Amino acid sequence: MSCCSCFSSPEKRVSKRSSFSKGSPQPTMSPRNKETYSAAPARSAENPKAKTKGGNSSIPAQTFTFRELATATKNFRQECLIGEGGFGRVYKGKLDKTNQVVAVKQLDRNGLQGNREFLVEVLMLSLLHHQNLVNLIGYCADGDQRLLVYEYMASGSLDGHLLEHPPEQKPLKWFSRMKIALGAAQGLEYLHDKASPPVIYRDLKSSNILLDEEFNAKLSDFGLAKLGPVGDRSHVSSRIMGTYGYCAPEYQRTGRLTIKSDVYSFGVVLLELITGRRVIDNTRPNEEQNLVTWAQPMFKESKRYPELADPLLRGEFPIRSLNQAVAVAAMCLQEDAGVRPLMSDVVSALSFLGACPEVGTVTPYSFSSSPSESKAAESTREQELGNAMGWGSFSRLEASLSQRGSTSSL
Numbered sequence: 001m002s003c004c005s006c007f008s009s010p011e012k013r014v015s016k017r018s019s020f021s022k023g024s025p026q027p028t029m030s031p032r033n034k035e036t037y038s039a040a041p042a043r044s045a046e047n048p049k050a051k052t053k054g055g056n057s058s059i060p061a062q063t064f065t066f067r068e069l070a071t072a073t074k075n076f077r078q079e080c081l082i083g084e085g086g087f088g089r090v091y092k093g094k095l096d097k098t099n100q101v102v103a104v105k106q107l108d109r110n111g112l113q114g115n116r117e118f119l120v121e122v123l124m125l126s127l128l129h130h131q132n133l134v135n136l137i138g139y140c141a142d143g144d145q146r147l148l149v150y151e152y153m154a155s156g157s158l159d160g161h162l163l164e165h166p167p168e169q170k171p172l173k174w175f176s177r178m179k180i181a182l183g184a185a186q187g188l189e190y191l192h193d194k195a196s197p198p199v200i201y202r203d204l205k206s207s208n209i210l211l212d213e214e215f216n217a218k219l220s221d222f223g224l225a226k227l228g229p230v231g232d233r234s235h236v237s238s239r240i241m242g243t244y245g246y247c248a249p250e251y252q253r254t255g256r257l258t259i260k261s262d263v264y265s266f267g268v269v270l271l272e273l274i275t276g277r278r279v280i281d282n283t284r285p286n287e288e289q290n291l292v293t294w295a296q297p298m299f300k301e302s303k304r305y306p307e308l309a310d311p312l313l314r315g316e317f318p319i320r321s322l323n324q325a326v327a328v329a330a331m332c333l334q335e336d337a338g339v340r341p342l343m344s345d346v347v348s349a350l351s352f353l354g355a356c357p358e359v360g361t362v363t364p365y366s367f368s369s370s371p372s373e374s375k376a377a378e379s380t381r382e383q384e385l386g387n388a389m390g391w392g393s394f395s396r397l398e399a400s401l402s403q404r405g406s407t408s409s410l
Helices: 031-036 066-072 115-127 158-162 174-194 249-254 259-275 291-299 302-308 319-332 343-353 371-409
Strands: 081-085 088-094 101-107 136-140 147-151 209-211 217-219
Touching: 066 088, 066 101, 066 136, 066 147, 115 136, 115 147, 158 209, 158 259, 174 209, 174 217, 174 259, 174 319, 174 343, 249 259, 259 291, 259 302, 259 319, 259 343, 291 302, 291 319, 302 319, 319 343
Parallel strands: none
Antiparallel strands: 081 088, 088 101, 101 147, 136 147, 209 217
């Protein structure tokens, strides 16, 4: 996770990918903190096996000693290192007591993540449980040591497959990319719509999306997360934090944070999935170094959408699926936060794009083997595209009606 300012460069990582494994916690929280959050209901005494809506058991948190985690990671040997960034290092380990394979994040005492971010991450991941959020197994706070223990995600991070994959590794196929986009969108939808109060993730980027063996996506690194506005408040004010290129423009300018800030960041990640390009790439020509700036002229001409497709896909994608994915990205990346869609709208649209099974090679326009089924599927997708294009005007109308209603009620 990066705690750097929006105006700093994206963090540098070693070539190994950070990966995280299964488990789910609940560190001991004060009664006050428990009352503040209702996102993860307590397990019923009548049904000790009850699960949260996200599908993860709500179990007590585990606290680990430094010695236990040193043993699990073979004294933090280089051979166990799977990731590195501004926060510190991530190691693959195995817990002696349970033989569970885990990922251990050792925070750099002189790094970008301080005690506050450590506490925020423990709090957030202890109370938030969903199939698209990484599970926190436990933590260590021995002396000045700060370590977090996560579930191990066997396929590593999205950027390792999309942006840093070695030449011998096959590129992600189109429907795998859309499946990952849908999973990340569902994680954000949970934070925005199901958590109470809502949570603004604030650090969505490809390196913070982790993948299991089947490319199911989970959001990780919650040290920058903030509780969203409640009641009549339209935003929360915050020091500008995040990773350059992913931050929403209005947040960079004013420090005002809303759930629509996350929607913009999601649009950037979706555009990375479509194009296979980094959001900021100084190795490219000047006019192509900023991904969003480069893509915006093409958003205005649907006939140019295929120019955005990752060349590594070699045209193996349904053209209508590409067009609609680009349309969703364009909506999320609008300069005016008010006309960006809600994540629930994004999930609705992407559920059609990520639902197609990958069987063999997919060629443009090949939605199904039956012409009638193909026509019906295309019609449904076209309808979703129309819905996407109407999000902006609907959001503004809804906000206007809501404002009038509250005024009249006074």
